[in-house]
Amino acid sequence: MTAPHPQPTTATAATTVLTVQDVHAGYPVRGRRPGPDVLRSIDLTIPSGQALALVGTNGCGKSTLLQVLGGGLAPRAGRVYLADPDRGGELVDRTRWSARAAARQVALMHQTLPPMPGVTVRRLVEQGRYPHRGPLGMLAGVTGTEVDDALAAVDLVAFADRPVDRLSGGERQRARLALALAQQPRVLLLDEPTAHLDLAHQLRMLHLIDRVRRERGLTAVVVLHDLDHAARFTDRIVAVRDGRVVMDGPPAEVVTAELLADVFGVRGRVVRDDRGSSASRIRCLVDDPTD
Numbered sequence: 084m085t086a087p088h089p090q091p092t093t094a095t096a097a098t099t100v101l102t103v104q105d106v107h108a109g110y111p112v113r114g115r116r117p118g119p120d121v122l123r124s125i126d127l128t129i130p131s132g133q134a135l136a137l138v139g140t141n142g143c144g145k146s147t148l149l150q151v152l153g154g155g156l157a158p159r160a161g162r163v164y165l166a167d168p169d170r171g172g173e174l175v176d177r178t179r180w181s182a183r184a185a186a187r188q189v190a191l192m193h194q195t196l197p198p199m200p201g202v203t204v205r206r207l208v209e210q211g212r213y214p215h216r217g218p219l220g221m222l223a224g225v226t227g228t229e230v231d232d233a234l235a236a237v238d239l240v241a242f243a244d245r246p247v248d249r250l251s252g253g254e255r256q257r258a259r260l261a262l263a264l265a266q267q268p269r270v271l272l273l274d275e276p277t278a279h280l281d282l283a284h285q286l287r288m289l290h291l292i293d294r295v296r297r298e299r300g301l302t303a304v305v306v307l308h309d310l311d312h313a314a315r316f317t318d319r320i321v322a323v324r325d326g327r328v329v330m331d332g333p334p335a336e337v338v339t340a341e342l343l344a345d346v347f348g349v350r351g352r353v354v355r356d357d358r359g360s361s362a363s364r365i366r367c368l369v370d371d372p373t374d
């Protein structure tokens with residue numbers, strides 16, 4: 084973080100928290116050989132405080148884009164810049180960030196947790212504190228109130244001593260969110276936070292994310308499959324098809340019959356209630372593709 088760094092040519096440092104420019108990314112096949120590009124020439128600039136939904140069909144590259152935004156996958160080409168609050172919000176090339184410094188800015192809530200027999204909710208959430216602990220701090224216990232605050236934010240205080248593998252699916256999602264919150268990031272990356280939840284729990288989870296995001300002044304990028312939810316809970320929808328951004332804008336402009344046809348390959352109608360363009364009232368009525 085002390086080395087000189089180039090300034091990006093397009094992003095505005097004052098408001099942008101994260102930006103990717105002409106990013107190509109993919110995975111190796113059989114160990115070493117690079118496989119095909121999964122992301123192809125992605126440009127995305129994310130302003131501070133925005134709630135952004137990534138939508139698209141299975142396998143189009145949404146999780147891969149989250150990995151790139153979170154620094155878990157380095158792009159093959161293009162640049163990722165992250166705003167540094169210690170430099171007045173200056174955009175600093177992601178390659179110049181240490182893993183711990185970047186983790187104080189960006190937290191990724193993965194789709195699933197690896198099996199962790201016997202690990203309690205509190206121990207799990209304490210792992211979120213690692214970017215804030217010095218090398219010696221790794222040997223010491225976790226201090227401060229951030230773990231308790233994160234548990235309280237997701238209403239899991241009463242479950243703190245329960246093993247994670249004895250939680251319900253909804254409680255486990257909240258534990259994963261608490262883990263990300265304990266990191267005290269400025270940007271939350273959420274990969275399908277409503278996966279495996281019933282309808283009521285999906286809505287509870289999205290309201291919870293919305294509340295903590297607003298209370299903590301966070302920016303959020305969230306992968307969602309439900310377009311009604313994306314329209315209701317986010318400010319901006321970015322649609323990805325075959326590794327490219329094909330639509331990007333406010334929900335009322337993006338969630339259209341064209342989105343259903345061009346991105347999801349289904350016919351359908353988008354209904355808005357009589358409150359006009361209110362994004363919270365968008366509903367997609369999709370025809371059964373097998374009819």
Ligand SMILES: Nc1ncnc2c1ncn2[C@@H]1O[C@H](COP(=O)(O)OP(=O)(O)OP(=O)(O)O)[C@@H](O)[C@H]1O
Pocket residue numbers: 110111121139140141142143144145146147148
């Ligand atoms: N670790 C990996 N190694 C190799 N290929 C991968 C890896 N992860 C994902 N892929 C491939 O990259 C492509 C995009 O996957 P990705 O998980 O980003 O899609 P997605 O849009 O998040 O899909 P879904 O909605 O099903 O979660 C897919 O073809 C997938 O098989």
